[in-house]
Amino acid sequence: MGQVANAAIVILFDGVAYGMLLFIMSVGLSITMGLMGFVNLAHGGFAMAGGYVLVSLMVGLGVPFIAALVLAAVFVAVLSIPFERYLYRRLYEADELDHVLLSIGLVLMATAAITFIYGPSAVSITVPDYLNGQVDLGFGTFPAYRTFTIGVGGLLILGLWYGFEGTIIGAKIRAAVDNRRMAQSIGINVDRLFVIAFALGSGLAALGGGLAIEIIGMEPTFALTYLVFFLIVVAVGGLGSIRGAFVAALLLGLIDTAGKYLWPDGGAFFIYAVTITILLIRPLGLFGRA
């Protein structure tokens, strides 16, 4: 009995940590896809860039972990602005096929560039001592790093919730997600919102990419490997819905972790079966609106 309960707690904890990680990496994609309607398959590329910038900062320049995490996110957020201005923007009016092709092209270039610079094998970092080992939360001891990830995810949710519900810029973004033309005609500068949302989303992805190194690893194929997961989070959650992305990411993290523990050979099967079922019943996702 004790063993079963222990296993359940491990699955639950790991699943939530993994779900939080997926949420951090994909929430930006949900916002930008809801706002601009751009199917961005290169979103994982920004997450990957975050991971590798973090490695460079820590290993190359000796920047401490937390500072490097923040710096990497800011760096990638700024880096992403020209992409939005000069590439993505040209195709907002085009159809999904063009979005898919452009962003696949960018992912291939990013993968090749990272392989060229950092080599094809996985990279690693040394996390500070306080994130190593176990931490006692009062009701049990848990891996410190995963606890930290869950904490970061929780803070981000609070921050995003406040940002979207409590600030003018958040209200403008929500208005533009609901009806872009209407928002434009009452004088909201939608163009500027696009840049802000895109940079924010890429920065968050980069933060997630930095956190991901210790949990799911980081190698040049990262962007392509996890691409499908990011898309699932966005589609199942519903475009532009932060709550949706959170629920979907948590669901995905839990199902994937449980599947891998309980049925290692065919564990991944569940995720896709559940995704298809949800999309067949709710084509706009759990929290999506037409």
Next chain:
Amino acid sequence: MTEHYQTARHFLRERERWRWPEALPWLAIVAAFFIVPDYLALGTQIVIAIIFALSLDLILGYAGIITLGHAAYFGAGAYATGMLSAHLGWGEPISAMLFGGIIGGLAGFISGWVLLRYHGLTLLMLTLTTAILMQETANAAEEWTGGFDGLVGISIWPLLGTFDYDLWGKTYYCFAVVVLLVCFLVARTIVHSAFGRSLVGIKGNVERMHGVGTPVHGRLVTIYTISAAMAGVAGGLFAESNAYVTLDVLSFSRSGVVLIMLVLGGTGRLYGAFVGTAVYMTLEDELAKLSPEFWEFGIGLLLVVVVLFFRRGLLGALEDLRVRRS
């Protein structure tokens, strides 16, 4: 009334007429047999990929169905043909390949019937996840598919009972080219038929096609099934020519690469599949040998440039060039 009818008829007839540039790709395919006999193994793979890209053009270029999971049907055909030989001992190449086509078509009919009620991002996600679900199923059904290690033990009998397979793959090249020719004639007939024109109508304005009473869902499922069967035939040929099938045949990257090849050549023009595939695979063969990263970066850059500036592909760009000159 009759005059307009005559004009329209003339217009469509004129469109369907064979033109001399259409001979070029076929001449190239025949010439390759004599000029570069050492490369026929690659040539066979190119011809198979052309059939696959052609099948995608039917649904993407004509009916406007955007899919990220077309490898599902290629893989279904490859596994069907492979398992027929590996488990049931049937290795007659033509019927085994057709069996691959039938299974591919069946998979296309069932999934298309369900999925083609959706569109946009939802359809994109559904095609993508369906293909991955099939890949995971093949991975789990190890007894049948060989799982991660791949399906081995495929043994193909001599073609027509007489032509055995030689070291340079001459026999198989010829076989694949004949299959390509048949597939192409089928595709060409379809796109110039009334049915084919209605698909273009659906792509252009689906509401209007509903309005004039076209059974849109039925038409889409029909072309999807035909396309999937053609992809299944390509998969069957692939299994026979390699005598080996791995999970890779169902992978997302295969779905992505066939899309890239088609767009590179140009969608909605049948020959785009020929040009895009030949260019992609020849470049890959040459450049990936030098440096895989260089190749990957190059193809990514090419894709970005094509999407931004040459949206109609290489053939479209050639056409524009000719128009500008004259």
